[in-house]
Amino acid sequence: MARLVLKFGGTSVADIERIRVVARHVKREVDAGHEVAVVVSAMAGTTNQLVAWCKDASRLHDAREYDAVVSAGEQITSGLLAIALSEMGVPARSWLGWQIPIRTSNVHGAARIEKIETDALEKAFAEGRVAVVAGFQGLADNNRIATLGRGGSDTSAVALAAALGADRCDIYTDVDGVYTTDPRMTPRARKLEKVTYEEMLEMASQGAKVLQTRSVGLAMVHQVRTLVRSSFDDPDDAALVAASRTNTGLPGTLVCDEEEIVEQELVTGIAYSRDEAKITLVKVADKPGIAAAIFGPLAEAGINVDMIVQNVSEGDAMTDLTFTVSHAELDKARAVVEAASADIGYQQLIADGDVAKISVIGVGMRSHTGVAQKMFHALADRGINLHVISTSEIKVSVLIDAEYTELAVRALHTAYGLDGDTAA
The missing domain is CATH 3.30.2130.10 (VC0802-like)
Incomplete structure (x- = not known):
């Protein structure tokens, strides 16, 4: 049995049907015997709409109120996924950043995670429950909701994996891994089986959009093994079910320590x-x-x-x-x-x-x-x-x-x- 943190981005939870597919991915890991926490983004387009409303209301809006508004997207998704999991017979409950709590700095709109208190989540694991956590948000020391900046759900997931001592953090997205370059530009680009933290950090900071730069830096510091994989794979595919049960032969690209890669390529x-x-x-x-x-x-x-x-x-x-x-x-x-x-x-x-x-x-x-x-x-x-x-x-x-x-x-x-x- 492993402890896993699974993160699903906006395109992965774009509508109710996609949320049901995500629930099936989560159920597959639970059925394999793993302890699972899930971090979710807002449904695709939701955050942009919330930001636009803030700007329409006032160009000089209070950053604290801005965070209260834009964090609502993840609250909705986490609740919907918990409902979908419960409907499938998987015990689950949703958690907002302030309920855990995920403690952050006071820089509203671009806060940094300072500490995650895990007692409540450990209790949920002991009860056999899946914890569905709203990404992108936490609790500042002024007792206000604070958001982590765009793409912050990746950072939430890696930070949560580090705090929980998870065996792996799986980042589910709309691509099936990390490629040697953008396959839309170079059709002969190859998917990488493994890539080092340092390489992924450079790739992210130099323009690759697969992972958010802050999340990769956090994974490197805390040695969180991170798997980039597709949420559009069939959750019930026999090969995926077998991989989940054995924790081997997993699809995607593993971001890991250099020592896990036997022979380094000259250029990745x-x-x-x-x-x-x-x-x-x-x-x-x-x-x-x-x-x-x-x-x-x-x-x-x-x-x-x-x-x-x-x-x-x-x-x-x-x-x-x-x-x-x-x-x-x-x-x-x-x-x-x-x-x-x-x-x-x-x-x-x-x-x-x-x-x-x-x-x-x-x-x-x-x-x-x-x-x-x-x-x-x-x-x-x-x-x-x-x-x-x-x-x-x-x-x-x-x-x-x-x-x-x-x-x-x-x-x-x-x-x-x-x-x-x-x-x-």
Whole structure:
């Protein structure tokens, strides 16, 4: 018998029929003898509607009241799933974040989980009940509901798995695992059997949408083995039933510690992001304090800066400096830099929102050389110019013109031998 936390996202619980399918997935694990807690998101589209209502009511709404409204979607789903499970003969009850409680910080709309008190859930397990937990929410120390930010149900599930000492956290979604790249862009993308926490964290932060970045970081810190699998598989399929009973041969992709993977690939996957924008400051003085004058105001404005490159342009006195921000924050970032122009002293500001970031990721890079060289050659052979280059121990990222995104991803996928034998 294992202890499992199962998480189902918005598309998985989109309507009553989908909720019944989710209940059958849960029943399969209960029938296999496992202790089960379930974390659910709001039904697809519900949170967007709730957010829109808040904005319609007041553009300057109280963040605490905003959380009270937008957390309602998960409350509805958790209650409906508990009803569906009870109808199938599976003892279950719903739990809201404040009832457990899941204690969070006071940053409403983007709270962080600080502690989960598990006594009530342990009692539910002892009684043979399934705990259906509303994701995305908790209880701030001002005794108000606090939400974790968009995609927060993944974080709720991993945090709950860590607190309960679960054997595994299964993230059910509308894809059947993690692929070497987006199969919609590269038909020969392959599904990965296993991927390390570090690789998944890089893939999530560089544009892959399978898992929320915060949840992967939490899984890595607490060593929560996380299985990405499809909620659209037939819950009663004989192979799935057998896998549940033996806890072997499970479908999907396991996110786990590096030690669980016998032989590491040189490159695990190619990620891309079109949510990028570039700002170049021409002829900035090359002297101490200039970087602080640029990036200090950006940090104070809450703007995240990703890639940075600096090149000497004239002699030793002047330099051109380029950095990237999210596309949505380009106008805000430009305004912040322009407001600080007297302290910075640049000659010209050039903004470009028509760029994309391509990343090659793999823990095998630690022990192999030439990974970046192969990337640069593959892109150069196709006439793709590189605007910015950024590296880490297991990642190389480049910024290119957005029009070449698909060509670049396919070229790199082939160059690193990631193409599968058949279409995905």
